[in-house]
Amino acid sequence: MTPIPDNVHGAILISIIDFVLSFVIISGIGVVLAILPVVNRYWAIDDKDLKGGH
Amino acid sequence: MLDQLLSLFESLMGQTGLAHLYWGNFVMIAVGAGMIYLAVAKKCEPFLLIGIGFACIVVNIPGSDLALPGGLFNYAYKGVSLLIIPPLIFLGVGAITDFGPMIANPKLVLLGAGAHLGIFVALILAKVLGFTLSEAGAIGIIGGADGPMAIFVTMKLAPHLLSPISVAAYSYMALMPVIQPPVMRLLTTKAERNIQMAQLRKVSRLERIIFPLVIAGIVNLFFPPVAPLVTMLMLGNLFREVLLVGRLAETAGGALLNVVTIILTVAIGSTMSAKTFLSLETIEIIGLGLLAFVFGTASGVVLAKIMNLFLKTKINPLIGSAGIASVPIAARVSHIVANKENPKLFLIYHAMGPNLAGVFGTAISGGILLALLGVK
Numbered sequence: 001m002t003p004i005p006d007n008v009h010g011a012i013l014i015s016i017i018d019f020v021l022s023f024v025i026i027s028g029i030g031v032v033l034a035i036l037p038v039v040n041r042y043w044a045i046d047d048k049d050l051k052g053g054h
Numbered sequence: 055m056l057d058q059l060l061s062l063f064e065s066l067m068g069q070t071g072l073a074h075l076y077w078g079n080f081v082m083i084a085v086g087a088g089m090i091y092l093a094v095a096k097k098c099e100p101f102l103l104i105g106i107g108f109a110c111i112v113v114n115i116p117g118s119d120l121a122l123p124g125g126l127f128n129y130a131y132k133g134v135s136l137l138i139i140p141p142l143i144f145l146g147v148g149a150i151t152d153f154g155p156m157i158a159n160p161k162l163v164l165l166g167a168g169a170h171l172g173i174f175v176a177l178i179l180a181k182v183l184g185f186t187l188s189e190a191g192a193i194g195i196i197g198g199a200d201g202p203m204a205i206f207v208t209m210k211l212a213p214h215l216l217s218p219i220s221v222a223a224y225s226y227m228a229l230m231p232v233i234q235p236p237v238m239r240l241l242t243t244k245a246e247r248n249i250q251m252a253q254l255r256k257v258s259r260l261e262r263i264i265f266p267l268v269i270a271g272i273v274n275l276f277f278p279p280v281a282p283l284v285t286m287l288m289l290g291n292l293f294r295e296v297l298l299v300g301r302l303a304e305t306a307g308g309a310l311l312n313v314v315t316i317i318l319t320v321a322i323g324s325t326m327s328a329k330t331f332l333s334l335e336t337i338e339i340i341g342l343g344l345l346a347f348v349f350g351t352a353s354g355v356v357l358a359k360i361m362n363l364f365l366k367t368k369i370n371p372l373i374g375s376a377g378i379a380s381v382p383i384a385a386r387v388s389h390i391v392a393n394k395e396n397p398k399l400f401l402i403y404h405a406m407g408p409n410l411a412g413v414f415g416t417a418i419s420g421g422i423l424l425a426l427l428g429v430k
Contacts, residue, residue, distance in 0.1 A: 004187065004426055011181035011190055015174035018422045019167075025276065025418050026167040026411065032268055033160035036261050045259040050297035 071117025078328030079114045086110030086323070092228065099228035102201075102319055106224065109323025120324065127324035134216070134321040137209055139314050140202035141286040146311025148266070148290025149303045151381065155406040157261055158254040162369070162377075162404075164361065166411025169354025169377030170419050172197030172346035179345065183338055188212050191423045193339055196223045197346025198416030199230075199380035205318075206283055207420040210429050217325035218336040222343030224322070227380045233344070234375050234387045237351045242371050246359070247395045249370040251404045262295040269414070277421030279430055284417050350378040354408070369404075376405040379412030 004010040067073055089107030093100035113121045120127040133139040156163060177194030185193060192212040195204050196219055204223040208216050226233060239247075266288035273284040293303040325331075358374030372392045376384040385405035392399040424430070 003428065006187045008178065008181050010187055011178045014187070014191070014423065014426050015177055015194075017426060018419055019171070019174055021422050022167040022170065022415060022418045023164070025422075026163050026415055029269070029272065029411075029414060030160040030163040032272070033157055033163065033265075036157060036264065036268075037258075039260050039264060040258050043260055045263070047259055047297060050259070 074116035078332045082114040082328045105319025106323040109320045110326040130317045130321040140206045141282045142314045143202045144283045144287040145290040148287040149307030154257040156410040157257045159407045162407040163411035165377030165408035166415035168357030171353030172350030175349040176342040176346035196343040197350045199378045200416040203416045218339040220322045226347045230383045234351045241355045266292040279424040280417045280421040351375040373405040377408035377412045379416050385409035
């Protein structure tokens with residue numbers, strides 16, 4: 001990987017890449033969260049069963 | 055005889071701290087006392103400021119060897135510099151945090167990235183001021199408004215700046231109720247501040263258990279440099295959500311969190327000696343930190359307004375500022391500002407979604423920053 005130059009141009013470059021990538025990754029997490037309720041169709045866990053503990 | 059007595063007295067004085075006192079010590083002792091005043095009189099983050107303020111006072115008393123190698127405060131600092139304490143803080147935070155609001159409204163996670171513009175504003179300005187790119191990155195992460203993450207990234211990028219960066223991060227987090235509301239009001243109309251949000255859906259136990267497993271997987275896969283923090287956050291949350299290991303969740307979120315908080319605050323305070331802290335660099339970092347918080351708050355609110363252009367069910371843009379992280383202070387600020395506008399508005403649960411997403415937003419920004427700078 002080409003090193004980012006240690007100057008203002010490098011700072012702007014790193015900021016743009018980081019800001020845009022942050023949106024992409026967090027959108028990915030959002031998509032994962034959006035499909036998470038699908039699991040409820042296949043399995044349900046009752047709190048009462050868990051609260052008994054060991 | 056008199057000469058001998060005077061010489062003996064002089065020698066005794068030379069061995070006390072009095073001989074080494076200078077104006078900087080008085081300034082830093084006043085700073086430490088100011089922190090304790092804010093904690094006690096104004097109730098600003100007392101769990102953090104009392105320990106930091108006390109250690110700051112002690113290390114600025116000449117002769118005190120608590121922060122020197124072999125001293126107790128120095129061992130506390132070792133826990134931070136070896137990156138043991140910040141992940142343990144996250145373990146405790148995970149054990150007391152309900153991620154339900156974030157899982158229930160996935161759209162709002164975008165605000166967790168949007169409210170971090172301040173990181174990059176501070177980073178670029180720090181570079182303009184002459185800091186190295188690594189130092190600028192560490193300064194920028196103050197805008198992530200996440201204490202342990204700021205410490206973690208700083209220890210990797212610019213450990214010599216730990217003191218001013220951690221002090222700026224924690225101080226501004228404590229001052230969020232003062233910093234954020236004017237920015238939030240400036241960028242929103244009365245009608246926008248009055249938007250009532252729909253009730254969130256109920257999140258099942260199964261979703262709550264799967265969530266920490268999935269997030270730990272994603273973060274370890276894509277962001278190994280910051281994985282220790284988020285992994286421990288998720289482990290603590292799993293302890294909480296499985297309901298089977300209440301003792302572990304209670305310990306992680308109670309006794310352990312308290313112990314590591316004491317160690318962390320003492321460690322940060324112990325780095326605030328006058329000789330290292332009193333410099334133009336510190337003033338610049340404190341100023342950049344404030345800008346980072348202001349821009350982060352503003353960008354979160356603006357993104358929420360932009361989202362409203364596309365959403366059928368509008369969101370109250372005041373929750374945008376909560377995306378800056380600083381759980382749960384920023385969410386509380388969103389709620390209070392809305393509640394003052396309209397006492398019927400109850401935004402805290404809604405604001406917790408972007409607020410929690412902000413933790414991941416900071417971790418992601420920090421992880422990308424470390425990767426781009428080639429730091430592991």
